[in-house]
Amino acid sequence: MSRRKLLAGAVAAGLLPSILSSVEAATIPANGEFTGITKWPDSTTDKVNSLEHIAGYNNYYEFGTDKADPARYAHTLKTKPWSVQVTGAAARTGTYTLEDILAPHSLQERIYRHRCVEAWSMVIPWDGFPLADLIKRFEPTSAAKYVQFFTLADPEQMPGVRRGYLEWPYREGLTIEEAMHPLTFVAVGIYGKVLPNQNGAPLRTVIPWKYGFKSTKSIVRIHFTEQRPQTSWNMAAPTEYGFYSNVNPEVDHPRWSQATEKRLGAGTSIFQLSAARIPTLMFNGYTEQVADLYRGLDLVKNY
């Protein structure tokens, strides 16, 4: 076991105060600006969307179903103090403060394509760390075949939770292989700044080859399980939203085509708007990295 892992384990177990763990430790900065972020070499070179668009056009039904609702109402979300419960098939279950969660990780900027199931897309510079690095600290057992994530569901802070848009708390799930994949990311920032509440502060998952709803915002619980976990959109409309929900231009949503997508932020002239529809790529363009996860799986049946 490396020194770093040992320290991480010790911190996770509460044996060491997190401040001692590492000089490059990630913390939520008081001024909102992260420092010491390294750049991931494989970031997409597509034109990045503005923070205004990324933080102004969101699906976060806990704050309302209009795309502008989250930006309007998410200021009531209290991200401090924050803790995450770890439950199920893992050796180190328990409640971790956000500081504990972040401490051993150094931050990296990754520019990923973000494809919504509604057939629009953006390009987003996330700041965070691989989910695998976090999961290893909890030491999942061999029974941990799946990982389930839960979003906070507090009707006091989240007006949408008072209405039955979905089964609350919002829950999503991945196979353990998907969760441990090097592309699967935990984001705590965008553009080097602390995540805006409407983007899932203080921490969220990002799975760039899946439709956006597969990622979980404002995570309060991570559960390791042997059974395939429930996922909110699948519970709401099982024929429209499957467990895998990989971006796939060949498998249409029952109500619309997934063959193309509208890339947002292209400009508003008639020419720019009409040219903004681009072909959707298999696995959102990450086929080379993730195709092995699904070898032999019928992706039409397992949508």
Add this chain to the structure above:
Amino acid sequence: MTPRWVVIAKVVVWAACLAPFGWLAVRVNFLPELLGANPVEEILDTCGKTALNLLMLTLAVTPIRRSTGINRLLSFRRLLGLFAFFYVVLHFSSYALLDLGLQWGTLLVDITERPYITVGFTALVLLVPLAATSTHALQRRLGRNWVKLHRLVYVVAVLGVVHYWWQVKSKADVGDPLFYAVVLALLFGARLLHYRSVHAKAAVPPANQRVEPPQAHEKPGH
């Protein structure tokens, strides 16, 4: 001579009907940041909702005219109906040009295979003959047939609400389309009441006198 209030009201109605289009045009050309991250969606929503609003208002003219007795209101029906058509055409052409970028293949698949688009497109197609026969001359020439043809507007209104309803993502989020459905139900209800009262007046023989009911003298209004 046209009364002064009608002239003023016409100017106001024209301005109100053009306002959503004008505001869109200003934002597209001068204030793009106000359209947000997805301008096409904003354009489609504005045109679609304005079309539905105007369709409901068009259908409201007759019941309001009947209950107030202000027959002049009838002259606003055509104006509102044609503006509804204008926004439906704008909605569809924005979809085809701005959203799909004139990918005809995708458009064809959408129209034939996506039920909510099939329904919306049918509404557009059904509105075409109504707009084409909206002149006073044709109204006079077609007479009874004009009335029959223009009953299609009821079908169009129902299709419009269904088109809106079927694209809602979460079943619990049907608030807006439900509002239109309720308004439409009220408008149908008002017509049903009128129809029944007209029939009651025309044909209510005392129960003890067995006579054949007379042929309906008055036709149900539009």
